[in-house]
Amino acid sequence: MFIPSIILSQDYSYIYSDLKGIPDKKYSSVQELHNNIVKPHYSDGEKVYAFAKFITDRIAYGKRSRSPLNTINSMEGVCQDYSELFKELCEISSIENNFVTGMGITSSSQIGEYDSNHAWNVVKVDGKYLLFDLTWAAGSGAGDSFVRRFNSKYFNASPENFIRDHFPDKTKWQLLDNPLSKQDYINAPRHDSEFKNLSLKNAVVKNTTVEITFNSNVNFTHATLFKWRLNESGTSYGKSLDFEKNGDFYRVLIEEEVSGAYKYKLSFRNDSYLEIETFTKNEGGATSTTYKPYSSPTIEFNLVTPNYSVPKPLVYDKKDPWGLIEAYHYVFYKKDLNFFKILNPKTSIKNLNEISHSNSLSKSLFGWYGNYRKMYTRMGGGDIYYKIDNFKLVLTLGDDGYNFKELVRESLRLGKNGYGVKELQKILKLEETGNFDKTLLEKVKLFQKENGLNPDGIVGEKTFNALGI
Numbered sequence: 135m136f137i138p139s140i141i142l143s144q145d146y147s148y149i150y151s152d153l154k155g156i157p158d159k160k161y162s163s164v165q166e167l168h169n170n171i172v173k174p175h176y177s178d179g180e181k182v183y184a185f186a187k188f189i190t191d192r193i194a195y196g197k198r199s200r201s202p203l204n205t206i207n208s209m210e211g212v213c214q215d216y217s218e219l220f221k222e223l224c225e226i227s228s229i230e231n232n233f234v235t236g237m238g239i240t241s242s243s244q245i246g247e248y249d250s251n252h253a254w255n256v257v258k259v260d261g262k263y264l265l266f267d268l269t270w271a272a273g274s275g276a277g278d279s280f281v282r283r284f285n286s287k288y289f290n291a292s293p294e295n296f297i298r299d300h301f302p303d304k305t306k307w308q309l310l311d312n313p314l315s316k317q318d319y320i321n322a323p324r325h326d327s328e329f330k331n332l333s334l335k336n337a338v339v340k341n342t343t344v345e346i347t348f349n350s351n352v353n354f355t356h357a358t359l360f361k362w363r364l365n366e367s368g369t370s371y372g373k374s375l376d377f378e379k380n381g382d383f384y385r386v387l388i389e390e391e392v393s394g395a396y397k398y399k400l401s402f403r404n405d406s407y408l409e410i411e412t413f414t415k416n417e418g419g420a421t422s423t424t425y426k427p428y429s430s431p432t433i434e435f436n437l438v439t440p441n442y443s444v445p446k447p448l449v450y451d452k453k454d455p456w457g458l459i460e461a462y463h464y465v466f467y468k469k470d471l472n473f474f475k476i477l478n479p480k481t482s483i484k485n486l487n488e489i490s491h492s493n494s495l496s497k498s499l500f501g502w503y504g505n506y507r508k509m510y511t512r513m514g515g516g517d518i519y520y521k522i523d524n525f526k527l528v529l530t531l532g533d534d535g536y537n538f539k540e541l542v543r544e545s546l547r548l549g550k551n552g553y554g555v556k557e558l559q560k561i562l563k564l565e566e567t568g569n570f571d572k573t574l575l576e577k578v579k580l581f582q583k584e585n586g587l588n589p590d591g592i593v594g595e596k597t598f599n600a601l602g603i
Contacts, residue, residue: 452535
């Protein structure tokens with residue numbers, strides 16, 4: 135079996151053989167599974183490998199299981215289930231395993247936003263902390279299905295590579311000598327570990343041209359450029375991209391001739407570069423190896439031409455909530471009262487400033503170029519809402535489709551990020567970073583205590599009212 139470095143550098147193929155012999159069955163406890171996995175001679179490193187590999191081989195991504203035992207017996211779960219099962223198995227063997235939450239970036243559409251949406255583990259073995267994301271190591275989604283395919287990239291990963299698409303809520307779990315700030319993380323371009331010393335530092339390029347340089351020990355022979363408008367999704371046909379190469383140094387120049395706001399994805403490939411997928415030792419001592427073509431590493435970022443202006447949507451359907459998100463983003467970005475009245479013909483509003491928090495929402499959209507996600511959440515009574523920055527835009531269903539109801543602030547707490555946090559920091563006379571950190575938490579608690587509120591550090595309706603916002 136192909137094993138990453140550090141504690142897993144030795145040949146663990148015999149453990150893999152042991153794991154294959156464990157039957158799929160209903161277990162009465164996690165302890166029972168633990169005892170089936172662990173052999174008396176296993177070291178802590180071997181146990182960690184065995185637990186992790188059993189989980190990636192047997193558990194499919196699917197419905198939330200809600201307990202480690204349910205995860206075992208249903209053979210499916212979400213990231214939290216993978217992490218909780220891994221943690222419990224390690225703890226039975228008295229191995230420190232930390233359940234870590236944070237943001238896992240899976241798409242360039244998440245650039246500029248922070249969402250604590252994922253879970254993984256940090257395990258301590260022989261005095262060293264090791265990073266495991268067993269969910270992403272187990273496989274990936276393909277439509278509505280889960281495709282099992284072991285990905286060693288997230289199996290005892292290096293902190294320098296892991297931070298590219300994982301940002302823990304607690305800074306210490308970055309395991310970096312120089313931790314990355316949340317702002318730098320969410321505003322960085324997405325790129326794979328094959329690209330070293332990447333010159334592109336910001337995920338949004340405001341220009342018609344962009345020069346990208348990097349070093350790589352991979353001999354890339356092909357490059358393809360894929361491009362979408364920011365508010366579009368789906369398949370894009372790529373075109374061949376020219377690049378210069380001098381030793382391990384690469385240079386790419388991209389020129390955009392059509393005004394707009396785009397998602398760019400640069401995909402590089404070398405047909406001869408192969409990765410070991412499996413390594414099996416046969417009974418006679420001979421070994422067999424299976425190879426797979428290396429998945430093309432990519433660089434992803436957004437480009438906005440200087441003369442670009444957010445367009446008014448030409449097509450929308452008031453009865454289709456998916457189609458209205460674009461319209462309402464435009465309304466509050468441009469403060470277009472006339473378009474608001476077209477969307478809401480029965481409205482009595484004569485100025486958008488009459489809508490509570492509309493000015494704050496408009497300011498939060500400064501620098502927005504159409505990069506919204508067409509997502510909504512259902513509420514009671516037929517209402518829906520769109521989450522835009524730290525605000526919820528609520529629509530209610532009428533005879534003619536969905537109409538504007540209200541704009542509300544979302545509750546703010548430790549870990550939140552956005553313009554609403556900046557406003558809170560300004561009122562409390564703190565640096566306006568937009569990150570709800572521990573300094574802001576203590577300031578909020580003090581304010582709540584001084585104003586007779588529950589000092590829980592969560593800024594909800596009562597605290598907003600006391601602050602006057």
